[in-house]
Amino acid sequence: MKKDLETLGLWQKRIVLNSMMFMGAAILIASFFFPYWEMHMTAPQYPKGLHIYTYLDHVEGDIAEINIINHYIGMGKIDSAAKFERRIAWYVVLLLALGGIIVASFRFKINRFFYIPPVLFLIGFLGDFTYWMYKFGHELNPTSPITFIKPFMPTILGKGTIGQFTTIAYFSTGFWMAVLSTFLFVFALTKKRMNCRNCEKYHECKVLCNRGDLVLPKEGKK
Amino acid sequence: MKNLFLTIIIGVILAACSKSSDSSGPSGNRLDEIAKKRGLTPADMEAALKTFTPSGKHDPLTMFASGGHAGNVLVIGIPSMRILKRIPVFSPDSWTGYASGSKDTTSLMKSGRELTWGDVHHPALSETDGQYDGQFLFVNDKANARVAVIDLKDFVTKQILNNPLFVNNHGGTFVTPNTEWVVETSQYNVPLGNEYSALENFKNKYKGVVTFWKFDREKGRIDQAKSFSLELPPYWQDIADFGKLGSDGLFFVNSINTEQSTGGNLEGKPDYEVGVSRNDMDYLHVVDWKKAAEYVAKNKVPEKLGMKLVTLENVIKQGLLHFIHEPKSPHGVDISPDGRFAIVSGKLDPHVTVYNLDKVREAIKNKTFSGKDPYGVPILKFDSVVDAQVEVGLGPLHTQFDAQGNAYTSLFLDSAIAKWSLQGEFYQDKKAWKLMDKVQVHYNIGHLSCVQGDTVAPGGGHCVAMNKWSIDRFNKVGPLLPQNFQLVDISGEKMKVIYDLPIPGSEPHYAQIIPTSILKPIEVYEAGTDPFTMEESPFATFAGEEKIVRKGNTVEVFMTVMRSHIVPDKIEVNKGDLVRIHVTNIEQSFDATHGFAISGLNINLSLEPGKVDTVEFKATKSGTYPFYCTEFCSALHLEMAGYLLVK
Numbered sequence: 109m110k111k112d113l114e115t116l117g118l119w120q121k122r123i124v125l126n127s128m129m130f131m132g133a134a135i136l137i138a139s140f141f142f143p144y145w146e147m148h149m150t151a152p153q154y155p156k157g158l159h160i161y162t163y164l165d166h167v168e169g170d171i172a173e174i175n176i177i178n179h180y181i182g183m184g185k186i187d188s189a190a191k192f193e194r195r196i197a198w199y200v201v202l203l204l205a206l207g208g209i210i211v212a213s214f215r216f217k218i219n220r221f222f223y224i225p226p227v228l229f230l231i232g233f234l235g236d237f238t239y240w241m242y243k244f245g246h247e248l249n250p251t252s253p254i255t256f257i258k259p260f261m262p263t264i265l266g267k268g269t270i271g272q273f274t275t276i277a278y279f280s281t282g283f284w285m286a287v288l289s290t291f292l293f294v295f296a297l298t299k300k301r302m303n304c305r306n307c308e309k310y311h312e313c314k315v316l317c318n319r320g321d322l323v324l325p326k327e328g329k330k
Numbered sequence: 331m332k333n334l335f336l337t338i339i340i341g342v343i344l345a346a347c348s349k350s351s352d353s354s355g356p357s358g359n360r361l362d363e364i365a366k367k368r369g370l371t372p373a374d375m376e377a378a379l380k381t382f383t384p385s386g387k388h389d390p391l392t393m394f395a396s397g398g399h400a401g402n403v404l405v406i407g408i409p410s411m412r413i414l415k416r417i418p419v420f421s422p423d424s425w426t427g428y429a430s431g432s433k434d435t436t437s438l439m440k441s442g443r444e445l446t447w448g449d450v451h452h453p454a455l456s457e458t459d460g461q462y463d464g465q466f467l468f469v470n471d472k473a474n475a476r477v478a479v480i481d482l483k484d485f486v487t488k489q490i491l492n493n494p495l496f497v498n499n500h501g502g503t504f505v506t507p508n509t510e511w512v513v514e515t516s517q518y519n520v521p522l523g524n525e526y527s528a529l530e531n532f533k534n535k536y537k538g539v540v541t542f543w544k545f546d547r548e549k550g551r552i553d554q555a556k557s558f559s560l561e562l563p564p565y566w567q568d569i570a571d572f573g574k575l576g577s578d579g580l581f582f583v584n585s586i587n588t589e590q591s592t593g594g595n596l597e598g599k600p601d602y603e604v605g606v607s608r609n610d611m612d613y614l615h616v617v618d619w620k621k622a623a624e625y626v627a628k629n630k631v632p633e634k635l636g637m638k639l640v641t642l643e644n645v646i647k648q649g650l651l652h653f654i655h656e657p658k659s660p661h662g663v664d665i666s667p668d669g670r671f672a673i674v675s676g677k678l679d680p681h682v683t684v685y686n687l688d689k690v691r692e693a694i695k696n697k698t699f700s701g702k703d704p705y706g707v708p709i710l711k712f713d714s715v716v717d718a719q720v721e722v723g724l725g726p727l728h729t730q731f732d733a734q735g736n737a738y739t740s741l742f743l744d745s746a747i748a749k750w751s752l753q754g755e756f757y758q759d760k761k762a763w764k765l766m767d768k769v770q771v772h773y774n775i776g777h778l779s780c781v782q783g784d785t786v787a788p789g790g791g792h793c794v795a796m797n798k799w800s801i802d803r804f805n806k807v808g809p810l811l812p813q814n815f816q817l818v819d820i821s822g823e824k825m826k827v828i829y830d831l832p833i834p835g836s837e838p839h840y841a842q843i844i845p846t847s848i849l850k851p852i853e854v855y856e857a858g859t860d861p862f863t864m865e866e867s868p869f870a871t872f873a874g875e876e877k878i879v880r881k882g883n884t885v886e887v888f889m890t891v892m893r894s895h896i897v898p899d900k901i902e903v904n905k906g907d908l909v910r911i912h913v914t915n916i917e918q919s920f921d922a923t924h925g926f927a928i929s930g931l932n933i934n935l936s937l938e939p940g941k942v943d944t945v946e947f948k949a950t951k952s953g954t955y956p957f958y959c960t961e962f963c964s965a966l967h968l969e970m971a972g973y974l975l976v977k
Binding site for chain 2: 253
């Protein structure tokens with residue numbers, strides 16, 4: 109792809125790179141409708157297993173049953189977690205996607221900082237998710253009936269055991285879509301910047317570069 | 331020899347399997363060792379292979395068997411013959427919380443008559459185009475002339491109807507090929523409405539009645555207002571069946587006491603068993619129910635005790651009833667799958683009599699009568715409608731069918747099942763009406779039930795012999811013995827008994843077998859459901875809404891149960907209060923059922939996930955009454971308790 113890009117004219121480059129930005133925005137929006145994280149729990153009396161699907165704004169799966177099991181060890185209700193984050197999630201995603209579209213459509217100086225928001229979004233999600241998992245695993249009600257399970261860090265990735273349950277947890281479709289979207293943003297932006305740095309002709313750069321990226325050619329050289 | 335051969339093959343296959351997959355698995359030698367140790371013959375091993383169903387595997391067939399005078403229905407898996415459920419209908423059942431404290435099911439079961447038991451004889455699955463559709467099950471109560479509707483969405487009894495005209499039935503329940511009507515026929519005749527009249531008035535005051543209950547499939551209920559009855563002569567009507575395909579529109583019922591014997595053995599008159607068996611012939615009743623339904627729809631039929639009743643005079647005048655002679659005191663009348671034949675089992679005659687139903691229609695049309703009975707009912711000429719009399723053995727009772735043109739008749743006195751050929755697609759001319767095989771069953775078989783064996787499309791493969799006596803079949807358990815359901819493999823040329831299931835309930839009568847795949851039961855009720863309406867109960871209580879409301883002397887408790895607590899867990903009332911507790915199981919997990927029992931007050935509810943039920947009682951005695959969950963629901967099940975305090 110890199111090689112192909114080199115051979116393209118500036119207008120074609122612009123179309124390809126901006127399309128990547130648009131795609132990134134679209135994929136990010138779509139990711140909202142897919143689970144970011146899944147956990148599958150098995151125990152002898154649950155031959156079909158119990159399943160949690162965590163979306164940006166809600167959880168699905170056997171939530172009622174898992175809440176019932178969790179209450180024995182004094183864990184809070186899954187659906188009570190990250191209420192604020194879940195409420196703003198849709199706006200954050202929309203804002204981010206909108207940002208991508210703006211960056212692709214207009215040549216603002218500030219565009220070149222668009223590396224930061226999608227990466228922050230991913231880090232933010234991971235951090236917040238880990239925080240809530242930690243909080244749930246550690247803030248066990250001390251008056252709960254079962255006390256032999258001590259506060260613990262729930263497994264976020266991979267295989268774990270808790271009580272009679274074996275759990276398998278992993279980041280899922282939505283998360284990987286967000287990663288892809290971030291990659292597309294970052295790749296397109298980087299590619300643009302590289303082109304702009306190497307830009308030799310002002311009128312050509314005007315097509316591709318942001319205002320801040322423009323290096324005006326020196327009088328003499330022209 | 332064949333069995334030995336089979337054993338060797340099985341051994342070889344198993345040996346091959348054990349080599350390829352699991353080296354520690356059983357080998358042919360090992361199987362022989364086990365068989366030798368347990369004293370099993372090759373035939374036993376074959377039977378075991380045909381019936382053994384490993385843990386987690388489901389039965390492809392489901393049987394609904396009457397529970398007799400235990401007043402319930404048994405659900406049994408085939409071929410494993412595992413009992414899966416008891417559905418209480420006419421008798422209380424504390425497991426399902428049926429009439430054991432539950433306000434609604436108690437009033438349903440008592441039927442406004444304070445009845446606490448019934449005698450279930452003939453379950454009938456709802457049908458579409460003459461085939462079981464797996465939606466509803468109907469049963470009769472022979473003891474009290476009741477009919478019940480069970481919804482197979484949740485396998486729960488939803489409706490029980492009292493017949494206002496008579497108090498005892500036997501010809502029920504049977505359904506029309508599209509379940510528009512559910513039939514119930516009186517047996518031991520009484521004057522209408524069970525009024526007093528001396529037995530000397532038997533011929534005039536005592537009445538036979540057949541009731542056609544109108545079933546509303548949408549509502550899943552029988553509509554009494556649209557139902558009707560026909561008066562019949564008092565001949566002690568027996569078992570019945572509906573015509574199908576070509577004979578659709580006709581209904582058949584046997585009679586056993588055309589002698590109109592009225593007993594009196596203390597006064598030196600003959601016992602009923604003698605008096606009722608005096609005549610060589612009784613009457614097979616042929617009722618044109620379609621014509622009757624049209625007549626009732628078009629004419630203003632007077633009501634008797636809240637039921638439209640066409641008098642015998644009118645029944646005869648409208649041509650709704652004809653008789654045909656049948657060998658004395660017969661038992662079953664069963665219609666062949668193609669609808670062409672009615673087969674009447676002799677009981678006291680070693681024959682089954684085969685009536686050609688095309689010829690019956692013809693004879694009715696042409697008025698080929700040999701006479702009239704004393705009430706004026708025309709009698710069709712026997713010879714003009716009978717195609718064959720097949721000698722099958724002693725004490726023929728009931729007949730079922732397979733898909734290959736064979737009929738299977740239970741023989742009470744022979745303790746056997748006879749297989750014989752019907753005339754039709756599979757057996758023509760000389761091959762028809764022949765006894766082909768007989769198998770011994772243990773002992774005194776009553777009904778038999780084959781897979782979809784009374785529908786237009788029998789499934790074949792298996793029959794179940796429902797034996798009244800078990801004598802030496804099982805471990806001794808005192809003088810009252812279980813009945814014996816024997817699974818019979820009918821897939822080969824020779825019938826084989828391959829499994830015995832003791833029924834530790836009561837006298838089971840009829841059963842029907844349906845492919846399990848046709849049944850579509852729900853797993854849990856939607857949250858807050860009243861099983862009677864299948865809609866949200868006005869008393870549904872959800873988490874956080876629990877409360878105790880007092881109005882005068884009535885205390886109403888809105889309670890929830892879930893693993894592992896009852897809310898509220900303390901109820902305080904005063905002596906003399908009327909206490910109503912509405913309990914909602916707020917869980918939605920499959921199998922997370924809770925019970926709700928109050929010690930000393932004769933109360934236990936079963937609360938399946940989502941269900942709402944109510945207990946109502948008067949706190950007549952002050953005291954301390956613990957309540958608790960009776961289903962072992964969770965590790966903290968014992969802690970799922972509370973106190974009712976009556977001050």
